[in-house]
Amino acid sequence: MASLSLQNLNKIYDNNVQAVFDFNIDINDGEFIVLVGPSGCGKSTTLRMIAGLEDISSGRLIIDGEDVTQKPPKDRDIAMVFQNYALYGHMTIYENMAFSLTLRHEDPNVIHEKVLAAAEILGLTDQLNKKPKQLSGGQRQRVAMGRAIVRTPKVFLFDEPLSNLDAKLRGATRREILLLHKRLGATMIYVTHDQTEALTLADRIVCMSMGYVQQIGTPLELYDNPANLFVASFIGLPPMNFFDCKVEGDKLVGDGIEYSLKDEEKETLKDYAGKVITLGVRPENIVHGEGIKLSVISNENLGQTTLVHGTIGGHKATAKLREWANYKLGDEVSVAFERVHFFDKETTNVIR
Amino acid sequence: MTRDVKEIKKDRLLYTKNKLSANLSYLGILFGVLYFVNIYQSDVNNYYYTITIGLSVVYNLMFLLVTFLSSEGLKNYKISYAYAIIVVGILQIARIWGIPTMAHKATTIIDGVETMVMDDSQFRYCTVMLLLSAAACILAGVIGIYKSVTLNNYKKEKGLE
Numbered sequence: 001m002a003s004l005s006l007q008n009l010n011k012i013y014d015n016n017v018q019a020v021f022d023f024n025i026d027i028n029d030g031e032f033i034v035l036v037g038p039s040g041c042g043k044s045t046t047l048r049m050i051a052g053l054e055d056i057s058s059g060r061l062i063i064d065g066e067d068v069t070q071k072p073p074k075d076r077d078i079a080m081v082f083q084n085y086a087l088y089g090h091m092t093i094y095e096n097m098a099f100s101l102t103l104r105h106e107d108p109n110v111i112h113e114k115v116l117a118a119a120e121i122l123g124l125t126d127q128l129n130k131k132p133k134q135l136s137g138g139q140r141q142r143v144a145m146g147r148a149i150v151r152t153p154k155v156f157l158f159d160e161p162l163s164n165l166d167a168k169l170r171g172a173t174r175r176e177i178l179l180l181h182k183r184l185g186a187t188m189i190y191v192t193h194d195q196t197e198a199l200t201l202a203d204r205i206v207c208m209s210m211g212y213v214q215q216i217g218t219p220l221e222l223y224d225n226p227a228n229l230f231v232a233s234f235i236g237l238p239p240m241n242f243f244d245c246k247v248e249g250d251k252l253v254g255d256g257i258e259y260s261l262k263d264e265e266k267e268t269l270k271d272y273a274g275k276v277i278t279l280g281v282r283p284e285n286i287v288h289g290e291g292i293k294l295s296v297i298s299n300e301n302l303g304q305t306t307l308v309h310g311t312i313g314g315h316k317a318t319a320k321l322r323e324w325a326n327y328k329l330g331d332e333v334s335v336a337f338e339r340v341h342f343f344d345k346e347t348t349n350v351i352r
Numbered sequence: 353m354t355r356d357v358k359e360i361k362k363d364r365l366l367y368t369k370n371k372l373s374a375n376l377s378y379l380g381i382l383f384g385v386l387y388f389v390n391i392y393q394s395d396v397n398n399y400y401y402t403i404t405i406g407l408s409v410v411y412n413l414m415f416l417l418v419t420f421l422s423s424e425g426l427k428n429y430k431i432s433y434a435y436a437i438i439v440v441g442i443l444q445i446a447r448i449w450g451i452p453t454m455a456h457k458a459t460t461i462i463d464g465v466e467t468m469v470m471d472d473s474q475f476r477y478c479t480v481m482l483l484l485s486a487a488a489c490i491l492a493g494v495i496g497i498y499k500s501v502t503l504n505n506y507k508k509e510k511g512l513e
Contacts (some may be wrong), residue, residue, distance in 0.1 A: 094367040110362045112367070128367050 002064040002077075002154035002187055003029045009059035011211075019045045021124060021211045023059070027189070032181050034190045036198040037208035037234070042193045046208075047157050050189065051080050079148035080157040085140045087132040087147075093119075094128040097146045106166070111150070118149040121183060122176070138169040145180065158190040162197065172198060195235050199223065207231050225333060229278060229348040232341060238283045238307065241317045244312060244345070245279045247272045252279055256313020257292055259337055268351055277351065280341035281305070286319035289336025294319055296327040308333060314342050365503040366512075369427045371501050373499070376492035377423035377437060382415060383485035384444065388412050389463030391451055391470070415440060419489065426496040429503050441466055441489030444482050452478040 009023040020042040027033050033041035048054040050061060052073030061069045068076050087096050094115055101111040119125045122142040132140055141161055148156055158177070162170045178201055181188055192198055198205050199219040207214045207222060207230070215227040226232035232240045245254035247269050252259040259279065261269065269277070286294070292312060300307040306325040309318050310333070319335055328335060342351040355363075388408075418440055425433025455470035470478070507513045 091366070108364065109357055112360055112364045113355070115367075116363075 003027060003352055004155060004187065004189075005062040006046075006050070007060040007062065009046065009049060009061065009308075010057045011049060011054060011059040013041070023213055025206060025213075025216060027187060030185045031189055032188045032190065032201060032203045033206060034192060034198040034204075034282050035169075035206045035208060036192055036195055036204035037214075038193060040210075041207050041208040042211040043193075043206075044159055047080075047159055047189060047191045050155070051078055051157055052076050053080075066204055075085075077154045078157060079112050079151050079153040080159065081141075081144045081148050081161050083160040085132070085142055085144045085164075087140060089132055092129055092131060093124060093135070093143050093146075096132065096143055097128075097150055100147060100151055102335070114150040114152075115146075118146040121149065121180065136169070137165045138173050141165065141173055142176065145177070149180075149184070155316065156188040158188065161190075162192070162194075170197075172245075175301075177201060195237065199235070204234075207234060209234075217316055225350070226280075229280070229343050232280050232343070232350075236282055238318045238320065240280045240282050240341070241286075241315075242343075243279045243281075243311075243312065243315055243317075246276050247274060249273075252277075254279065254313060255315060256311075258342065265340075265342075272351065276345050278343040278345055278348075280343060281337045282339070283318045283320040285337060285339040286321070286335050287338050288316075288321065288334065290334055292335050292337070294333045294335050296331040296333060299325065299327045299330060301326070315317065324341050362502060362506040365429070365499060365506065370429055370496060370499050371427065373426035373434070373492040373496040374423040376488045376495070377419050377426060380437075380441070380444070380485045380488035380492065381423075382421070383488060384412070384480045385414055387481035387485065388476055390474065390481065391455070393474060404451065404454070415444075422481050423492070426492060429496070429500040431497060431500040431504075434493045434500060436493075437489050437496070438493035441486040441493065442488035444489060448479050448482050452482070465498075 004027040006023050006025050006027075009020060010271060011020040012020065014020045023046055025033070033045060036092055037043050045054060046156060049056050052068075052071065056069050059069070060067055063076065063078075088099065091099065096181045097115045097118060098111045101114065115128070116125070119128055122145060124139065124142055124146060127135060127139060127143075135143065141164075141247065144161070161177070162173055165173060174197055177190075181201075190197070190201060202219055204216060205219055205222050206216050209230050215222055217225075222231055227333045229242070233242070243254045243257055245252040245259065250260060250261050250266060257279070294308065294310045294312055294317060295309055296310045298309045300309070301324055303324075304322065306321050306323055306327075307318060308321055308325070308327055309316070319333070343349065344351055388474040418436060422437040422440070426437065452470065452475055456468070456475040457470075458469045459466050460469055461467070504513075
């Protein structure tokens with residue numbers, strides 16, 4: 001286990017394309033950090049820089065107080081789990097898990113005990129004599145994790161490990177990773193583009209876009225207090241609804257929207273009188289009420305809740321109503337906003 | 353390690369192949385091949401073109417086949433293959449009294465001069481290669497038997513059979 005410090009990390013490729021800009025974070029010992037963002041946002045590049053698979057163009061990487069920026073991957077004591085498992089097809093599961101330790105010429109008896117212990121943790125004891133092709137995708141990913149565990153590295157890195165699994169298996173393996181983290185208490189850095197994985201696994205989330213860190217915080221912080229429009233739109237499922245509204249006295253007025261500001265909201269928007277801002281509302285914060293009309297386009301029943309897709313004043317909107325409803329195309333539902341977020345139209349930052 | 357080392361060594365047999373025996377078998381094949389290609393080294397006219405060399409070629413093919421199959425069996429702790437490769441090893445020793453000894457004692461006329469078919473140094477080389485091949489095969493078999501018996505007893509002890 002180890003603490004990490006990423007200080008002003010930048011990645012500039014030979015063709016002058018910059019993939020990561022000034023990445024800064026201090027990761028505590030035993031923390032589970034999830035890097036989340038859309039494809040091409042620089043999250044995997046950051047992970048590969050930590051692993052030593054990509055050169056760091058500028059900045060410093062400190063692991064347990066030691067500067068490892070220039071150290072080769074083998075000297076960083078980091079284990080990485082890849083999306084495509086990277087198992088050796090001609091070796092048994094036992095041999096795959098033991099391989100890295102065999103290369104380091106460790107005592108075979110010690111290797112054996114470590115492999116059995118890892119297999120026990122991951123429920124692979126009965127599979128040790130099989131070849132990877134005889135296992136399911138989830139089991140193969142567990143083998144890949146086992147191969148990392150046996151090394152007892154300082155830091156575990158996961159590069160979209162669940163992307164190749166079907167939805168059901170993904171959920172199960174996600175829970176296994178969470179249990180594994182609790183059991184090992186290891187420092188883990190996990191890359192995903194799936195915000196559900198980020199919200200369920202992370203102690204802290206790093207939300208990235210276009211190579212920049214947009215926000216670092218706990219899952220609840222990112223969900224409840226997004227720093228900008230990007231984070232607000234990326235975190236949360238279904239995504240947040242956005243409407244352009246003008247601050248007019250005690251109200252926000254937009255197409256089909258008239259929202260009465262609460263006292264603390266008036267205070268927040270005191271510098272925006274007469275200006276247009278972006279109003280953000282999570283679908284779960286839209287409730288039955290008076291004032292705003294939602295014209296229904298489609299209706300999805302999810303059991304205890306119903307997703308109602310429609311328009312408010314010509315803008316697409318989704319509401320997650322706490323009821324079993326069967327609205328039809330063209331129905332009008334009266335709704336109100338329970339909780340809202342304000343964003344500066346120009347900077348896209350949250351207005352606090 | 354929390355368990356006894358002996359116990360761990362036995363337990364490892366459940367998950368690892370008997371590569372030592374298999375590799376010794378390959379070594380046996382290598383020395384056998386080195387012997388066989390060497391007997392044609394000297395210019396001995398048509399001394400070798402007899403039924404003896406024909407049988408020797410056939411035997412050599414059989415040796416390669418049986419030893420290679422045995423190496424695969426040994427890898428998986430099959431005790432019958434261990435016995436088979438020990439027999440092959442013994443036959444490798446017996447081969448010393450075949451072509452090498454006969455050729456060492458025989459002479460042939462080359463350019464009007466009576467010449468030994470196999471001189472002393474070639475005879476020594478062939479004998480050593482056959483002995484090394486035999487030793488590798490027998491050792492592979494003995495290790496194979498030991499490991500197979502150990503593994504089978506361990507499985508019985510743990511109720512894995």
